[in-house]
Amino acid sequence: MSDPRPIGLFDSGVGGLTVLEAVARRMPFEDLLYLGDTARLPYGTKSPETVRRYARRAIGFLLSQGVKAVVVACNTASALALDVIEEISAVPVVGVVAPGAEAAVAAARASDLDGVLGPIAVLATEATVASDAYGRAIRALDPGRDVIHTACPLFVPLAEEGWTENEVARSAAARYLAEVPRAGARVVVLGCTHYPLLTRTIAGALPKGTILVNSAETTARAVEAALPPGSRRGEISHGTTRLLVTDASERLRRVAGRFLGRPAADLTLVDLP
Numbered sequence: 552m553s554d555p556r557p558i559g560l561f562d563s564g565v566g567g568l569t570v571l572e573a574v575a576r577r578m579p580f581e582d583l584l585y586l587g588d589t590a591r592l593p594y595g596t597k598s599p600e601t602v603r604r605y606a607r608r609a610i611g612f613l614l615s616q617g618v619k620a621v622v623v624a625c626n627t628a629s630a631l632a633l634d635v636i637e638e639i640s641a642v643p644v645v646g647v648v649a650p651g652a653e654a655a656v657a658a659a660r661a662s663d664l665d666g667v668l669g670p671i672a673v674l675a676t677e678a679t680v681a682s683d684a685y686g687r688a689i690r691a692l693d694p695g696r697d698v699i700h701t702a703c704p705l706f707v708p709l710a711e712e713g714w715t716e717n718e719v720a721r722s723a724a725a726r727y728l729a730e731v732p733r734a735g736a737r738v739v740v741l742g743c744t745h746y747p748l749l750t751r752t753i754a755g756a757l758p759k760g761t762i763l764v765n766s767a768e769t770t771a772r773a774v775e776a777a778l779p780p781g782s783r784r785g786e787i788s789h790g791t792t793r794l795l796v797t798d799a800s801e802r803l804r805r806v807a808g809r810f811l812g813r814p815a816a817d818l819t820l821v822d823l824p
């Protein structure tokens with residue numbers, strides 16, 4: 552038995568393309584359908600009610616395209632709206648918070664010294680930080696573990712501008728991350744789609760040996776686990792990728808190319824009903 556329907560991926564914008572790439576590497580025979588709600592980006596500065604309303608509408612559209620699973624690549628939507636999304640979805644839903652928390656706990660356990668639980672730092676948007684979703688997920692796996700949160704809102708426009716390794720990025724990182732070593736955190740979760748683009752700058756602002764957790768790979772593994780062999784497309788030919796966006800400016804194409812690491816040739820504009 553096989554299931555030819557595409558896997559749906561959703562993000563507020565094009566940052567989630569890093570998750571799409573990870574899923575494509577892990578499941579190369581699957582067709583992927585990506586929806587970026589670029590007309591309403593950013594989600595990370597908005598209220599929980601608005602994020603939930605936007606996510607419900609976007610996921611409703613993705614489901615109407617006949618996807619066999621929904622991957623919520625957006626950390627903010629995963630943190631604030633996963634319950635709403637699960638409520639309206641008849642197919643499996645995979646968010647990025649649980650896989651990210653699992654990877655962080657595994658890294659923290661491996662780096663604890665003399666059985667002393669070192670805190671985990673979570674870097675994310677203001678909305679994700681306010682939700683404490685990562686904190687709850689980490690404590691559920693590892694109850695004694697402290698979690699500190701730092702909102703780094705400027706990292707999103709910096710990543711989109713391609714200013715990931717210049718003095719502006721370095722000075723923003725120095726200010727945002729000063730608390731992390733003071734708190735003794737040696738494991739840091741990149742809890743936003745955009746932050747992996749600033750990996751070198753973030754690592755440079757932290758003590759040597761700090762582990763940065765990027766949830767794209769662990770999320771791809773969770774997607775694979777959510778789709779048992781009978782629900783795969785079958786190893787017929789390499790899968791195709793379709794990229795849908797709710798706003799497609801020239802700037803957005805440039806930004807999408809930065810996340811993909813190659814030109815984002817075909818972005819299709821859609822209007823959410």
Ligand code: DGL
Pocket residue numbers: 562563564566567592593594595596624625626627628676679707742743744745
């Ligand atoms: N995709 C969002 C996230 O991962 C970042 C961009 C936004 O604020 O919408 O949290």
